[in-house]
Amino acid sequence: SYTIDMGPLGPMWKANPQPFTCSVEDPTKQTKFKGIKTYISYRVTPSHTGHPVYRRYKHFDWLYNRLLHKFTVISVPHLPEKQATGRFEEDFIEKRKRRLILWMNHMTSHPVLSQYEGFEHFLMCADDKQWKLGKRRAEKDEMVGAHFMLTLQIPNEHQDLQDVEERVDTFKSFARKMDDSVMQLTHVASELVRKHLGGFRKEFQRLGNSFQSISQAFMLDPPHSSDSLNN
Numbered sequence: 001s002y003t004i005d006m007g008p009l010g011p012m013w014k015a016n017p018q019p020f021t022c023s024v025e026d027p028t029k030q031t032k033f034k035g036i037k038t039y040i041s042y043r044v045t046p047s048h049t050g051h052p053v054y055r056r057y058k059h060f061d062w063l064y065n066r067l068l069h070k071f072t073v074i075s076v077p078h079l080p081e082k083q084a085t086g087r088f089e090e091d092f093i094e095k096r097k098r099r100l101i102l103w104m105n106h107m108t109s110h111p112v113l114s115q116y117e118g119f120e121h122f123l124m125c126a127d128d129k130q131w132k133l134g135k136r137r138a139e140k141d142e143m144v145g146a147h148f149m150l151t152l153q154i155p156n157e158h159q160d161l162q163d164v165e166e167r168v169d170t171f172k173s174f175a176r177k178m179d180d181s182v183m184q185l186t187h188v189a190s191e192l193v194r195k196h197l198g199g200f201r202k203e204f205q206r207l208g209n210s211f212q213s214i215s216q217a218f219m220l221d222p223p224h225s226s227d228s229l230n231n
Contacts, residue, residue, distance in 0.1 A: 002112050006155040010167065013111040020048040022108050022123060024100045027093045040093060042100065046108075046123045053126050057082070060100065062135070066118045070144050074113065077106055117141075 003014035026043040045052040060079055067076045080099035083092065108114050118138035125131045143151050196204075 001151045001153050002115070003153040004155060006157055011155065015111050016114045018048060020046055020108055020114070022046045022104050024097060024104050027097050029088060038088070040088070042097065044104075044123065049124060051124070051126070053123065055122070057096070059122065060103075063118060063122045066138050067113060067116065070116065070118070070141065070148065071112065072145055073148065074110075076113070077103060079103055 004011050005014045006012075023045045024042050025045070027040050028043075029038060030041050031038050039056050039058075041054045041056055043052045044055050057079075061082075064076065064079050067074075080096050080103070087093075106113075107119060113119060118134075118141075121131075121134040121138060125134055
């Protein structure tokens, strides 16, 4: 079950009584089926056990989809996108690792997601047979969607109906405005990225060349008093 407390600003999730962190390190290229299949594994080490487990991207993807299915009322951030080509290039592997670290930091700091049984299984199970059993158990979980509400422990304090309705209306307005604003921001950011990849890129290159020219001019100064600036 998951507990909702009445905080100073209203209802809030009860914090995880046993908070922890988790590292994602050492992306390593591995093979199976005598080299037919190649993949990258990550060493995942939760702080409260200290015992590492090794997970592929597909394991993260499985957990992400379980979280979406289980917690429809909680915003679960996206994983880094899948990529069909260039998966084993060093830059891509490093970038994906950094994004997985950010994703994991959000999971471990969330008062509800961090206590999910499927997440604990992901972090702790090192045995292949036990992994499959726990995976099936999580996939058969019936307390998902609307049924998730049955797992909540709510405050005992009496709630004024009018106050509750006003809070709900305020949240609806916020959610609508937030959705519209995020869509607008996404559109503007996409346009800006497109421009920077095109014409702006050349302009910044010209700007960089100008700064480099100034640096070369300072290097002609006999006392070389601007070495620290140039370097």
